[in-house]
Amino acid sequence: MARLKYWQAINQALREEMARDEAVCVLGEDVGAPGGPFGATKGLLDEFGAARVRDTPISEATIVGAALGASMTGLRPVVEVMFLDFMTVAMDQVVNQAAKVGYMSGGHYRAPMVVRTICASGRNTGPQHAQNLEAWLAHVPGLTVVWGSNPADARGLLKSAIRDDGPVVVIESLAEWSRRGEVADDPDALVPIGVAAVRRPGTDVTVVTWGGAVHRVDAAAAALADEVDVEVIDLRTISPWDRATVLESVRRTGRLVVVHDAVAAFGAGAEIAATVAEHCFGDLRAPVTRVAAPFAPSPFPPQLEAAYLPQPGTIADAIRASVLQGVR
Amino acid sequence: MTEIDVVVPRWGLTMDDATFVGWLVQVGDTVGEGEALAEVETDKTTADLPSPAAGVVTATLVAAGDEVVPGQVVGRIAAGPAAPAT
Known part of the structure; x- marks a missing residue:
């Protein structure tokens, strides 16, 4: 067991899943060289290269849409949407497209994609960065929504989300970002989706x-x-x-x-x-x-x-x- | 002569703590305003801690490897004109 900060546990989950499965890739704003706006993707560009760790323009709809297309054609993309509030900008891709594709294609297509998004509630970031919008997402059939409150759960849920064959929104708490906790060393130690x-x-x-x-x-x-x-x-x-x-x-x-x-x-x-x-x-x-x-x-x-x-x-x-x- | 605290800044939204890498100066050194006094490593980066004033370093209150937090006083400067470069 290692004692990691919340963000380090997320970083470890991404690294382990990218090492395990070359279909896993990461895209988002500043996820490459800067290592993410809050450090969650630190080191991934150096380790896995620019083809699998991609910086994108500031356009949440485009990022999520690109990930959806990639997921339908064989990749397992993990998108970072910097703040949960900004999911509202990507709602067409998340709600009307990603959540529906499996149903509307009769299961011919899957969308094994993950959207990581950060709730900054409690960090004094103001009304446009501090909303708890989990119910907006949970209201949509076809979406899975998870939220780890501690390093072990943040890591284990993210790993389960990456291995899941449908679209999963993983909410992360910026308020917990530097909280430390025991995290399993086993790269296959998961936290199952749907279990409290x-x-x-x-x-x-x-x-x-x-x-x-x-x-x-x-x-x-x-x-x-x-x-x-x-x-x-x-x-x-x-x-x-x-x-x-x-x-x-x-x-x-x-x-x-x-x-x-x-x-x-x-x-x-x-x-x-x-x-x-x-x-x-x-x-x-x-x-x-x-x-x-x-x-x-x-x-x-x-x-x-x-x-x-x-x-x-x-x-x-x-x-x-x-x-x-x-x-x- | 006014003593001025050297304080660990909050460089980012998630900077709750940092590791004090080490002093680049010692007590008695004359420093200029903005001159790097020490290195501090956050989760995201390692950065220089700039001197808040020109003067003489009078106290270094933490050591290499110590964990520090934003707002913590880690040293003091006796403010005064820096000695001209020779």
Whole structure:
């Protein structure tokens, strides 16, 4: 086991997959000589050459479209879209083309491509660089959406995404960029798509979370340890999400709090809450609640952004409220 | 004479820490404003730490290999006119 930073784990995953399969190539803005805007592709150009590591113009639609065509004709491209917010510029290629090609060709074509995109929420980057838009992508049949909250998951999910035969959007957290964690040495150690991680087993209440919110949920659960036994589930795959793990947990605890950094309205938390209401009605002992960002753009000033994102104190209050209300 | 802190800058959005590679000067050296005092290695690059003022180096507070963070004071300069080049 090596102790790597989050970005180093991503870099390692790319290097290992490129070494394993020569169909894997990387393209994006500044991914070549500069090693990526935040270092994730550092060293790849020198190691694998300019044919497999390509700098592109600033045109997300073109980059993603080029990767889609390449994927349909035998390559396994990994595109970097610098910020999750900029996925909006590439939505035609992602939503109308990549997600549909397998269906519309009757399986004749596949699109084994990966779009890596970085969520800078929590880095004080302003409303156009800090959005948590995972629900936009998860809403589309044909797309897989994953989000590792720590180095091991970021690495293992990216590797699974590269080996997957359909289009996968891999969201990465810039806020976690220099967080270190244990990462497997085995290049075939994967994190399977569609499987959540129980970060903390508990019996009183289930908290489902993902992405940058995971570490604030961990802090809330740790702070409550003497009064509430909290089960923390890191979803890891947003779509298709691990219903089995979540429903089993809620049937046991009878309580669910969903915590995410995206706004609540029309979000992934709503999908989870509705599914739990449909399948666990008889088991619920308190209303399902969500802790999310207010329905407003993410503010630029650090103090306001901190107030905008769910913090451990707010999360702990919601967990405590869930346990105190409803049927004991 | 005014003492001025030598501070590790935040060179990029994701620069949470860096490795102090080493001093290029020592206490007692006369330096010019902008002159490289030390090398600092971030995740992305290795860069020179420029002197915030002309003067004399009065303190070096970290050593080669130390981990440093943006905003950290790593040395001090007694500001004053640099000695003319000889």
